[in-house]
Amino acid sequence: MTTQVEAHSGYKYKSDSNRLGLWLFIISDAFVFGGLLVSRFYLFAGERPELNQWLGVIVTFVLLTSSFFMYRADTDISYGNVKGFTRNILVTLILGILFLIGVVGLEWPTAPFSAGENAMSSIFFTMTGMHALHVLSGVIFLYIVYRNGKKGLYSKERHFPVEAAAIYWHFVDVVWVFFYPALYLMGNPV
Amino acid sequence: MRFYKLSLFRGLGFMLVGTFIGVVITILIRLLIGLPAWNAEPILVVGALFGAIAFMFGTRVMDDWFKWARGIDTPEPAEDSEAEGWKRFIHVSFDHKVIGIQYGLTSILILSVAGLFAMIFRTELAQPGLQFLTPDGFNTLISLHGIVNIGGILLGVAAMANYLVPLMIGANDMAFPRLNAFAYWINIPAIVMLLSTILLGGVDAGWTGYPPLSENLAKIGFSMFFLGVYLIGLSSILGGLNLITTIIRMRAPGMSYFRMPIFVWSTLATMIISLTATQLIGLSFQMVLFDRVFGMDFFNPNQGGNVLLFQNLFWFYSHPAVYVFVLPGLGIISELLPVFSRKPLFGYRWVALSSMAIALVGFFVWAHHMFTSGMADFLRVPFTYSTLLVAVPTGIKFFSWTGTIWRGKLSFQTPMLYVLGAISIFLLGGLSGPPNATVATDLHIHDTYFIVGHFHATMFGGYLFPFVAAAYFWFPLITGRMYSERWGKIGFWLMLIGFYFQSLFQMQTGLLGMRRRIADYDPALGVDFQQLVVSIAGFVVGLGLLVFITNILVSAKRGQVAEQNPWRSRSPEWYIPTPVWGHNYEKPFEVVGEPYDYGLEGSDYTSLGGVADTPADSAVPEPAAAD
Amino acid sequence: MGIRNVKTNLSSLTTMNSSPDQLRVLIASSHPLFAQGISSLLEKRPEMDTEVVGMVSTIDEAMDALKNLHPDLVIVDYDDDQVNREEFLARFVEGEGRLRVVLFSLKEGGDEAIVYDRRTMAASQIEDWLDGLSQRTGEPEPLPVEPDETPEQPKRRDSMRHLILAGLLVAVLIVGSYFLLTTIELLPEQASLQAKPIDDLFRLDFIAIAVLFSLIIGLMVYSIVVFRRRKGDETDGPHIEGNSRLEVVWTLVPLLFVLFLAYYGSVALGKTTAADPQPxxxxxxxxxxxxxxxxxxxxxxxxxxxxxxxxxxxxxxxxxxxxxxxxxxxxxxxxxxxxxxxxxxxxxxxxxxxxxxxxxxxxxxxxxxxxxxxxxxxxxxxxxxxxxxxxTGPVSDDPVLRGQAVTQQYGCLACHSTDGSEMAGPTWLGVYGSQEALNDGTSVTVDREYIIKSIREPGIQIVAGFQNIMPAGIGADLTDEQIEDVIAFIESLQ
The missing domain is CATH 2.60.40.420 (Cupredoxins -  blue copper proteins)
Structure with missing residues (x-):
């Protein structure tokens, strides 16, 4: 029988604990986005802002695609394919940056209102802003993982940071899956 | 060690520089985007944020994380052992016991500050008429009294959980020691921000900070208030994450969930709330901050905003928060009663699950703080039902405690006195709950001193008395010395008697028409005498607390050296040499029995042995703490 | 000798019985005389309150009986080769319930019974213990039991006495606290129709508070006085872990009570919101x-x-x-x-x-x-x-009086004094026609234009040293005539 010290310091044990911690963090973060969603519907039940629908579709497509490449990267490294992993995570990262350019760089300045104009603008900018903040931190996380991957730190057996980056990235994606219809699709444009 | 190398001072120094850099950057950005260079509030907000981040850099608590980002592995957290004696506690440590003590001392410090505020405004309130405070000054003092006390309670909860849980479950530290240290240190810039509000115009909208009042007042203090609470909330969330992982993953072999010490159960329930609900106060305060700084309109009814949205978001956290405040203390009561009654905890499983039930039901009652707010009338009724439902698991606890001491063999050292006092005070607080739960009566007592009495009683009974009990109980474990039993008892009676007078008279004046948050009261109400008594009683309570603080600080240095396991507890932390420093358990232990089988001869809880096997007084000298 | 010790040891076993209910005993032996002998010994001792729920002779029967009959105590024939005690103990160790096993030997030298309590041995320890067993030559070692720590059996009569006395104390406290709550002045006079159902609800709350507070505190005080540890008594109290029936009762009864209270409270709320058709x-x-x-x-x-x-x-x-x-x-x-x-x-x-x-x-x-x-x-x-x-009589024709009324009604006087005293806003005494410094450094004459602007566009020109707390909507509330009256009123304050 392994002693507690040995049992509690193996790579697998630590990763399992880290994974639990990560999921707890995600559950906590979900409450923020949940609160924002609730606020949006509390204030404007049947209405939505009048936004650029093409832009909305494009950035959504970009983000969903990035999740696909993230999934590829995670799968690649779990089979030991470092080359594939490196390529795919770079693509994910680039797509993430494109998403940010689309939302913060294009949508925000061309929105039909300024941030402080009324309650609807406030909700729009805060929701997209909080989400963008998470995409940005995800991009930074991806860059760190990409660089460490290139240094050869990850292998088939030891690549928890990649898994963590993937879980986080997919979470950020899922949030957008809720935010996009809430902001762009549901209700009468006002 | 040179003082400027100590984390606290290094961090503060960095914070100053960081604030300055933040201010400069904001001015530059404002100029770049065509805004006038100076607008005090947004500039200071960014400055404060930069300052907080810089503080964390200055403490070096994040160093390992940056190493990992660069690909350097650091399996063991770096422990800087150069700081000795009391300096150890203002320096970063990754040891959960040191962090627990840091939390505890910081908690006591800021609770004393908040208590001082109370003594100031209670002096003002002792008689009708405005004697020496301005109305704005009064409003700021009561608001800060509220929020600083809440922060202090959260720190105290973290102190108990951090120090005790790994020891109780047989772990050598928490699951994430560096995150643990981070979660402690982030409170320092938060406290600086909260206290800075005094110099920045004050915060006179109550600790609840309702807009539009908290948005309309052009006082920068408000933004510091919102930011400070945000950071304290972050600490709460991260601490919750850490403790839940620790409890799930790091229990000793043989410790199934229903063989954990009961305090671990209450911590688990508490941290589930802490992890999730806290985000909502962050969100609500963030929205007010954005309204103030970006000119947004979440709560501006003329632009589509809704002030009730704030109240819903705010109370969705702030109600479960009160269970964060009291569940650990109730766990302490359940933990200590068996030891001082020499009898098993009555209905252990029911008590354990009652904590989880309280946590769960507590998520569904928030609107009882909003019965007069203008919320949908018909929705008030379901919230009455859910609110009253919380009484059922709470009642289970009270009955179980009674069942534990019934037919026991009670001894009455100071920790037990505080536990019994806690039960009676929490009972008083809890029983003043139902009038608030039923809407019709709440219409009368909402925003009066009845509520003030209700929540002070629940806080004192559910947090403060148990915290003092815990501090006295584990004192010999932490310091290797005994506190003064005589002064312990003196402090107890001062606090108990003072507090009963304070509570009962507060509740009476509230029923008679005394509102809360008022700098002066109408003599026509006929409550002058009661208010005088409340003020005097408050001072008596403060005196009792002073006795407690003095007792533990003085005894830590000069108390009699304590025998091993003076309480003859079955809990494993008493079976390692005291004072407990460094590695908790050299060898991992196994759980071989139930935790509370007092009275079952020959039964042991762990493989460390039973009460009869308590190791003799340890010859391990205290580390440099004893200077 | 062996049989006498059986009695001694069995009775000491039943004193360790944790629940006040009957002790359910299962006997495992393939020798019918063994099982019968133990059984009749137990019958002859009614005060031990045992019930033999089964007699089995193989391991499988024993495991089934454990599952179906829920015995508290199993007596295993130590000498019986057909009852493989090692296997039984090994399988027994895996279970979770409260259970004790006695290995009892009638052979020579076997004058002690081994009590094996599932709760006090971990899985790892059973191996050592079994090793020790197989090495012994029929002289099993008992687990350490300290005789002077044996707690006394709480007698039922005592239980009732305590409950009655404590109950009396609780009753006294209920009467006392209810008396206090109803005589002390706790509520202001009832001046509205809505107050009646509210006060009735308060009264119900006071009763509940008196009863529940007295119940817990009464029992606590009684315990503090009566169940103190006697000086020098280092022993533990009785090993009472709980009582499921009691738990269910004190969960259900409060549940029913709070549901009733919530319902009663909702009815009271309905009464306070009852609408009059012509209010x-x-x-x-x-x-x-x-x-x-x-x-x-x-x-x-x-x-x-x-x-x-x-x-x-x-x-x-x-x-x-x-x-x-x-x-x-x-x-x-x-x-x-x-x-x-x-x-x-x-x-x-x-x-x-x-x-x-x-x-x-x-x-x-x-x-x-x-x-x-x-x-x-x-x-x-x-x-x-x-x-x-x-x-609704004719309006005054004095603009000063009309203006004064406006300033009272619209809250101006909450911040502007008329007698020179310092308030949240500048005093109006003597202000008309004077020069005032503004908070942006310029100065202005307080004339008709300035007053109109201050009301229509509040917050633009604030006097130095004051914060802007002019109500944002005041401009929309007042008509031109009302503002003229206000100006007349301010002008009159010299």
Whole structure:
């Protein structure tokens, strides 16, 4: 029988604990986005802002695609394919940056209102802003993982940071899956 | 060690520089985007944020994380052992016991500050008429009294959980020691921000900070208030994450969930709330901050905003928060009663699950703080039902405690006195709950001193008395010395008697028409005498607390050296040499029995042995703490 | 010898019985004489309160019996080769319930029974223990039992006595605390129809509080006095872990009570919100830090809340700035005043006593929240009609008097004094025509234009040393004529 010290310091044990911690963090973060969603519907039940629908579709497509490449990267490294992993995570990262350019760089300045104009603008900018903040931190996380991957730190057996980056990235994606219809699709444009 | 190398001072120094850099950057950005260079509030907000981040850099608590980002592995957290004696506690440590003590001392410090505020405004309130405070000054003092006390309670909860849980479950530290240290240190810039509000115009909208009042007042203090609470909330969330992982993953072999010490159960329930609900106060305060700084309109009814949205978001956290405040203390009561009654905890499983039930039901009652707010009338009724439902698991606890001491063999050292006092005070607080739960009566007592009495009683009974009990109980474990039993008892009676007078008279004046948050009261109400008594009683309570603080600080240095396991507890932390420093358990232990089988001869809880096997007084000298 | 020791040891076993119920015994032996012998010994001792629930002779039967019969104690024939005790113990160790096993040997030298308690041995220890068994030559070692720590069997008679005495104490406390709660003045006079169901509900709450507080405190005080540890007594108390039946009772009974209380409370709420088909409509407008009462039916604006007795008033509540709250303690009911056009709220109050009261703002609204009071006058119907007459009489032709009325009604005097005293806003005494420094460094003459601008566009030109707390909507509230009257009033204050 392994002693507690040995049992509690193996790579697998630590990763399992880290994974639990990560999921707890995600559950906590979900409450923020949940609160924002609730606020949006509390204030404007049947209405939505009048936004650029093409832009909305494009950035959504970009983000969903990035999740696909993230999934590829995670799968690649779990089979030991470092080359594939490196390529795919770079693509994910680039797509993430494109998403940010689309939302913060294009949508925000061309929105039909300024941030402080009324309650609807406030909700729009805060929701997209909080989400963008998470995409940005995800991009930074991806860059760190990409660089460490290139240094050869990850292998088939030891690549928890990649898994963590993937879980986080997919979470950020899922949030957008809720935010996009809430902001762009549901209700009468006002 | 040179003082400027100590984390606290290094961090503060960095914070100053960081604030300055933040201010400069904001001015530059404002100029770049065509805004006038100076607008005090947004500039200071960014400055404060930069300052907080810089503080964390200055403490070096994040160093390992940056190493990992660069690909350097650091399996063991770096422990800087150069700081000795009391300096150890203002320096970063990754040891959960040191962090627990840091939390505890910081908690006591800021609770004393908040208590001082109370003594100031209670002096003002002792008689009708405005004697020496301005109305704005009064409003700021009561608001800060509220929020600083809440922060202090959260720190105290973290102190108990951090120090005790790994020891109780047989772990050598928490699951994430560096995150643990981070979660402690982030409170320092938060406290600086909260206290800075005094110099920045004050915060006179109550600790609840309702807009539009908290948005309309052009006082920068408000933004510091919102930011400070945000950071304290972050600490709460991260601490919750850490403790839940620790409890799930790091229990000793043989410790199934229903063989954990009961305090671990209450911590688990508490941290589930802490992890999730806290985000909502962050969100609500963030929205007010954005309204103030970006000119947004979440709560501006003329632009589509809704002030009730704030109240819903705010109370969705702030109600479960009160269970964060009291569940650990109730766990302490359940933990200590068996030891001082020499009898098993009555209905252990029911008590354990009652904590989880309280946590769960507590998520569904928030609107009882909003019965007069203008919320949908018909929705008030379901919230009455859910609110009253919380009484059922709470009642289970009270009955179980009674069942534990019934037919026991009670001894009455100071920790037990505080536990019994806690039960009676929490009972008083809890029983003043139902009038608030039923809407019709709440219409009368909402925003009066009845509520003030209700929540002070629940806080004192559910947090403060148990915290003092815990501090006295584990004192010999932490310091290797005994506190003064005589002064312990003196402090107890001062606090108990003072507090009963304070509570009962507060509740009476509230029923008679005394509102809360008022700098002066109408003599026509006929409550002058009661208010005088409340003020005097408050001072008596403060005196009792002073006795407690003095007792533990003085005894830590000069108390009699304590025998091993003076309480003859079955809990494993008493079976390692005291004072407990460094590695908790050299060898991992196994759980071989139930935790509370007092009275079952020959039964042991762990493989460390039973009460009869308590190791003799340890010859391990205290580390440099004893200077 | 062996049999005598059986009795001794078995009785000591039953004193360790944790539950007050009968001890259920399972006997495992393939020798019928063994099982029968033990069984009849137990029967001969009714005070041990045992029941032999089964006699088995193989391991499988024993495991089945464990599952189906739930014995508290299993007596295993140590000498019986057909009952493989090692296997039995090994399988027994995996279970979870409360259970003890006695390995009893009749062979020579076997004058002690081994008690194996599932709870006090971990899986790892059983191997060592079994090793020790197989090495022994039939002299099993007992587990360490310290005889002087054996607690006494709590006798049933004692239990009842304690409960009765404690119950008496609780009853005394209930009477005492209920007496206190009903004699001390706890509620203001009942001046509204809505107060009645509310006070009834309070009374029910007081009863519940008296009963529950006395129950717990009574039992606690009794325990503190009676169940103290005697000096020198280092032993533990009785090993009572719980009582499932009691737990269910004290879960269900409170549950039913709180459901009842919630229902009763909701009915009371219904009574306080009962609508009169023809109420007197009043608009109550709160502003930092004064009240304004408007009577749309009569076109009256008043700074005092005047109401006819026994007539329901339907209050339409709104705020011009921050959240306030309407409360007259004697009326009991309370409702917040919210800002915003779409956020008007209603409250119904039916005063039943002629008299004078005060409405007190009950939501922190800033600096003078403590002082945001207004008189409430409940008059007989006749007096009320007379008041209405007086209010709707011809308007004064003195602009100064008219202006003064406007400044009272719209809360100006909450911040601007007329006698030179310092308040939240600049005093008006002597201000008309003077030069004032503004907070942006310029200065201005306080003339007609300045006053109009200060009201229509509040906050643009603030006097130095003051914060801008002018109500944002005041410009929309006042007509040009009203502003002219206000100017006349200010001018008159020299």
């Amino acid at each position: 007197l409509r009043m608009d109550v407008i709160g502003t930092q830090w004064s009240w304004r009462f408007e009577y749309p039916a009569y076109g009256i604006i008043s700074t005092e809340m005047v109401m006819p007795v026994n007539k329901q008033a339907l209050l339409n509540l709104s705020s011009t700035d921050v959240i306030h709250s309407f409360w007259v303690p004697e009326f009991r009911v309370k409702q917040d005043l919210l800002p915003g056009e779409d956020f008007e709220r209603e409250l119904r109050v039916t005063p039943i006593e002629v008299g004078e009261y005060k409405v007190r703002c009950a939501e922190l609204c800033g600096r003078n929240h403590y002082d945001m009071l207004a008189p409430v006058k409940v008059l007989s119907q006749a007096d009320f009609d007379a008041w209405v007459e007086a209010q």
